Amino acid sequence: MSYSEDVVASKLSSLNETQESIVNISQWILFHRRYAEQTVRTWSKFISEAPTHKKLALIYLANEVVQQSKARKKDEFIQAFSKVIISTIEGVYRQASQDLQNKIRRVIEIWRERAIFSEMLVADLDSKLEDVDKKKAKPLGGGRRIGQGMNSFGLGLPPEVSKLATAYNDITAKGSATGTQIATADKEFDQLFADDLSTSKHDPAGYAARAEQALSSIEAAVAASEAVITSRTAVIAQLESLLDVHKAALDSEHGAHNQLLEKQSKVRDILQNVNNKILQAAPDNENDNLVSTKNDDIPDPEYTPLSPVTQIVNVVDPSHASDKALLEGLDQTVADFLTSLVPQTNI
Known part of the structure; x- marks a missing residue:
């Protein structure tokens, strides 16, 4: 045209x-x-x-x-x-x-x-x-x-992420355009070599014009391809840079985490030792603080264990009015049994 x-x-x-x-x-x-x-x-x-x-x-x-x-x-x-x-x-x-x-x-x-x-x-x-x-x-x-x-996303992203976003947008924008240019260049190249210059249906001037058009398309595709390669290299460089940043940050965080674990272990050991000492010292401290109320001048009372019969006699005596009343309130069989245990002198 x-x-x-x-x-x-x-x-x-x-x-x-x-x-x-x-x-x-x-x-x-x-x-x-x-x-x-x-x-x-x-x-x-x-x-x-x-x-x-x-x-x-x-x-x-x-x-x-x-x-x-x-x-x-x-x-x-x-x-x-x-x-x-x-x-x-x-x-x-x-x-x-x-x-x-x-x-x-x-x-x-x-x-x-x-x-x-x-x-x-x-x-x-x-x-x-x-x-x-x-x-x-x-x-x-x-x-x-x-x-x-703001950065290219309109968001407050960190600089290293913003650079990566810019590079990624660039390669994304170029990718589809480059594909179209390469397809056009391939098509014109194939059409150019599908025709034979020696045949009479193609005049040299027209064939030269088509060759120039094909060359222009190929040069455009080459330039676009080079631009994509450059952009792709930039994306990889940004990714590697971002990876290095996060690797360094991760190493630092691991170091800080390990130090915290060591401190945690030491404090737990100290706390356990202190608690053990408190438990060991507690009985002695309590005994030391006790005040003895014993008077060495007063002798200990003598204790004579009572026989079962004596215990019962001391508890129920029919000669006493109160115990007699108690016996009268019991079942007759029980009252007779208790009375039989008391010596006859006490009846």
Whole structure:
């Protein structure tokens, strides 16, 4: 398909937020990089007039184009976008919802991290967006904007986890796009070599154009593959770093735990020894504190055990009025038995 601004506008109109759509259109744009200035002007005008739901896809498309240009070391589109990116992004950001603003901020952060544009350009863009934020009404209670001062997840994660999250998001975003680019490159490569240059149905000029298109697709796939490998390596490095941090922390915690166990054992031994000493000393202390009430001057009374008969006689004596009354209250058989035990002299 030949190049024209109408064709560019048609491509942009068919764009959606899927990776496949963004990658396919970006490859077409990159193939026509000699028209970079015209394409970027058309993009800038189109995004300013596009409905809100389409603006993010257009920003993602620009991001894909400049990142691929950076990877291929072709600066036509980076130079072209540098002339319009600040004013265009500022206009979109000013009218965007909070969610869209956060996503735009994330794209700008990627540009900063990967040095897609110059530091001065990114700083100027940040300044413009900060001015937009300041002109908006402040949240109640002076709270900060969503995502401001937070990591990529919008949560207060530890730095080592935040770096891992950023690296993981990066590889996840690139993974599907790289797969699509490799599939496209493989398809064009197979189609190119399925045709024979010597056959009359292919003219050399047309075959050369197809070869150039296939080469462009393969170069894009190579750049994407290299980016994925770099990102995957970064994820592994972050995982290893996080693992080292937690291994060191675990060693320290084991050491502290073992010291606590030793202290626990020592205190238990001390407590057991003290309790044993208390138990051993308790009888002696109690005897030492006793006051004797014995008077050595008073002799011990003599004790003469009573015989059973004497005990009964001392208990029941029919000669006594009270005991006689007691006997009268008993069963007659029992009373007769007790009376028979008493000597006759006492009756």
